[in-house]
Amino acid sequence: MARIAFPEHGTDADELTRQMADRTDGDIDWRNGRTPLYVFKGSESAAAVGKAAFMQFFTENALGGKRAFHSIGSMERDVIDMGLDLFHAPDGADGHMTTGGSESIFMAVKAARDTHRVRGSRVGTQLNMVLPESAHPAFDKAARSMEIEVRRVPLQDSLRADPEQMAAAADRQTMMMIASAPCFPFGVIDPVAAISEVAVGLDIWLHVDACVGGYLIPFAKEAGEDLPAFDFEVPGVRSISADLHKYGFCPKPASTLFFRDAGDMARGAFDLDVWANGRFVTQTIAGTRPGGAVAGAWAVLNHLGRQGYRDIARDLMANARAYRQGIEALQGYHMFAEPDLTILSFGARDLDIFAVADRLAEDGWLPGRTQDPRGMHLMLSMFHAPARDAYLADLARATEAVRRDGGSSTSKAVY
Ligand SMILES: Cc1ncc(COP(=O)(O)O)c(C=O)c1O
Missing domain, CATH: 3.40.640.10 (Type I PLP-dependent aspartate aminotransferase-like (Major domain))
Incomplete structure (x- = not known):
């Protein structure tokens, strides 16, 4: 790729704002809970x-x-x-x-x-x-x-x-x-x-x-x-x-x-x-x-104090349990361990879970992966509560497609 040169002249702030916004076009839609790591949310007011x-x-x-x-x-x-x-x-x-x-x-x-x-x-x-x-x-x-x-x-x-x-x-x-x-x-x-x-x-x-x-x-x-x-x-x-x-x-x-x-x-x-x-x-x-x-x-x-953190912790745990329930309801997936908090890590018995992860990626999700054992990984915060139904629906669709069409994935787990 050609290197860009150090700019000779400055650029107007509005124009820069526009250019930076344009660069987010290829980003994962993190605001809507589509990346299971890197970003965290407790509440609107805390942010x-x-x-x-x-x-x-x-x-x-x-x-x-x-x-x-x-x-x-x-x-x-x-x-x-x-x-x-x-x-x-x-x-x-x-x-x-x-x-x-x-x-x-x-x-x-x-x-x-x-x-x-x-x-x-x-x-x-x-x-x-x-x-x-x-x-x-x-x-x-x-x-x-x-x-x-x-x-x-x-x-x-x-x-x-x-x-x-x-x-x-x-x-x-x-x-x-x-x-x-x-x-x-x-x-x-x-x-x-x-x-x-x-x-x-x-x-x-x-x-x-x-x-x-x-x-x-x-x-x-x-x-x-x-x-x-x-x-x-x-x-x-x-x-x-x-x-x-x-x-x-x-x-x-x-x-x-x-x-x-x-x-x-x-x-x-x-x-x-x-x-x-x-x-x-x-x-x-x-x-x-x-x-x-x-x-x-x-x-x-x-701003949050013990009370605020306690309330968020309660919501986080309820959300993680609901994700787990939804994943397990699809049959064929199992948690690798009994999760203590808000990280879910799960594998599949009858299909290549990375093939499912690849399909989720096509749908705009960043699928968290584990390589040993081969699995999918979610570190959930309050970004993910409103996204739960959409995630579970897309996971169900992707799972069904891989079960129907088969397929294995050559993707790697990369942090
Ligand atoms: C258990 C644990 N320890 C340490 C770190 C490193 O933190 P940081 O990315 O802020 O350097 C992480 C990051 O995810 C982590 O999960």
Whole structure:
């Protein structure tokens, strides 16, 4: 494809708006619930409040939250305090915001690695981390960057992490164990309490990846769902990642990372004092961070409050159950695991489910897929409630067509 040149002259704002709108022609119709990932909705008002707050602090830089933008600094402090309260953090705990789940995970891995080193593992010793097969690739990304070996351990039949196998995979060079709440592929919460026992017994750092469920599980519980403990209530949990820009319904990019011990967080910070401009300290990989994302998170958390999140959690769970019922009513589909929250992951017995997914794609849906096992995947938010009947109708039509015509698909599952 020919490269375009850097424009010589500027273009009028209205014209640019038109051009950008034109470029959305090929996009998935996400506003009407046709993509099962990437975007989240809690309520109209939460989205509007988050957007307005983001725009109000569009120019401010969270890197200057301590020295220049006390507004942003104090709002970030409030967001962290609210999270510490939500996740039963003891005195002495602390946290900070990041630009997303991957960055939260990276900084947690770095803090655990640095802590392991402080305790005596020599530089050059091959460290490793033990994680369930279902854990997010962000752990591998961090591990590759820090030259840490990744030991991915098979799951139990329930598709939850297997504490015994995790224990068997660990040794003296294991600097971290991981549990997901829930894991992305199957939507189930790993047995955090049992993994915590293993981690405490072996004196290994346990990180809970609650990027998806952190701002959903507590409220689903309050709304009456029977879900296990996953946060600092569990004694071995040493750090937790929880994304505001997923089920916190805050503007991107926003995640939170919490440490049981503020000393661990301080150790994970980047701290350099040899530079012309003086000492440079950040808790994140990013230097400049959008002030708007901090303000957006502060505004949405305060706008919804526990009551608002509880109401949304109730609606989300009802919606996910209705999707599940509709899918299972088609006969031939089965959930890979008993879903704990709002992620549904399902396979087919008598047809190639990717052939069905291909037909859904032709109808304008973005079909979420899993490759092992071969299946379809939905991470549902309130975008998907009004789309439910249309989705189920198109799924029924596509299923019938594949049953009638047969066919197999060469499509790949790509995230
Ligand atoms: C369980 C889990 N952890 C971490 C992440 C990474 O989050 P992000 O895309 O914000 O970096 C995701 C993303 O979907 C996830 O599902």
